[in-house]
Amino acid sequence: MAIAKAERLMNLALCLLGTRRPLTKRELRASIEAYVEAFGTGDGGTGSDDSFNRMFERDKDDLRELGLVIETVEGLDGETGYLARRDSNRLPPITLDAAEAAALGLAAKIWQQARLAGAASGALQKLRAAGMPFEDDGSFEAQQPHSALEPRIPAHEAAFEPLMLACRDRRPVVFDYRKSNAARPEQRQVEPWILECWRGHWYLAGWDRGRQAERVFRLSRITGKVRSRQGKFTAEVPDHVTVRETVESWAGETATGTARIRLRADHGYPLRARALSIRELGGGWDELEIPYGHGLDAWLVEFGPDVVVLEPAELRADVVDRLRAVAKG
Structure with a gap:
């Protein structure tokens, strides 16, 4: 669902839930910013009125499909009114067992972006208000072992x-x-x-x-x-x-053989973690035997001058070709 449409539906739902009396289409059109921006307040001509009526009917149907109970009231000075009574739209009691609540608490800690972290925090606040026994740090109080975990999924890329x-x-x-x-x-x-x-x-x-x-x-x-x-x-x-x-x-995980490389000491820890053997060469270099599969050359290039391929010859040639292509730029 597009963000603009989701925001429009949310505003319409809030208007219908917040009113004490039925609201007519004319009143809703003048109250919701998205309708005003698109169609004006009601004096835009027949074409504008028809377009608004079609959008309003679609929005109303979409809210009903999402589960909102919208009542229609006839006879308001010749117009039809709409409202969504709170008692007809209450959520059933939320019940979570210890494992489910702990998982939610941990999930809320994962995201590091402010936008996502705010949404996760708000969701936990609502669950606390509904009676879920979360601690202040977002963990489930019956699951003390989870309180020591601080999971993170970094997502620093602007994309x-x-x-x-x-x-x-x-x-x-x-x-x-x-x-x-x-x-x-x-x-x-x-x-x-x-x-x-x-x-x-x-x-x-x-x-x-x-x-x-x-x-x-x-x-x-x-x-x-x-x-x-x-x-x-x-x-x-x-x-x-x-x-x-x-x-x-790409990273050679589906290995079909092995390769030998020289790796600068205290560098390339992902390669060291996958190494079948490691031998110190001296002079600030180590020799590693690592799994070799399709795409390993692209991964090794990322380590730049910290890696030298010894064998097989075709892997060495592929890495050299990739480095030359980058150097030409």
């Missing part, structure tokens, strides 16, 4: 929030993207499907319109702003998107 909203609203986007072996970024037109975090980095999966194929993008390689585009998706969104499997193949 994260606009892409998150685009995935939610099913809106195509355009952004400049620099591949690991490219000297300059290229513009990509993408229908975004899903965001996933893997080993501290965020990735976007979606349909690349220019290449007419599914692609996965690392957010840290997006340069400039993410711009939204009008229109619907042209490709069907799959039921299951294999973001992690794709990224693992």
Whole structure:
């Protein structure tokens, strides 16, 4: 649902829930800013009135589909009135067991962005008001072991929030993207499907319109702003998107052999974590044996001068080619 429409529906729902008497369409049109901006207060002519009536009827139907009980009252000086009584729209009692409440408390701590953190905090405040036994720090008081956990999912890239909203609203986007072996970024037109975090980095999966194929993008390689585009998706969104499997193949996770590399001492900890063996060479270098699979060259390039490939020869050649491509830029 687009943000503008969601805000309009929320304002309409608040008006209907907050009134003590039925409100006519004319009163609602003059009270809700989105209606005023689009159609004026009622003196815009027949065309404007017809457009407002169609939008209002759609909005009213959408709220009813979302579960809001809206009553219609006839005979208000010849007009029809609308209201949503609070007693007809109360939520049933919320009951969570200890594990569910603990999971919510932990989830509220995950996001570091202020926008998301505020929403999570507000949700917990509402649950506390409803009687859920959360502690002040957001944990469930019966689950003391969880109080020591401080989970974090970092999302420092500027592209994260606009892409998150685009995935939610099913809106195509355009952004400049620099591949690991490219000297300059290229513009990509993408229908975004899903965001996933893997080993501290965020990735976007979606349909690349220019290449007419599914692609996965690392957010840290997006340069400039993410711009939204009008229109619907042209490709069907799959039921299951294999973001992690794709990224693992890039990083050599689906290994078919082994490789030997020299790694500068006290550097490349992700490589050390996957190493099959590590041998000190002296002079500030170590020798590592690591799993070798498709895409390992792209991962090794990211470590720059801290890594030297010893074997196999084809991996060394691929890494050198990638570094030369970047150096040419």
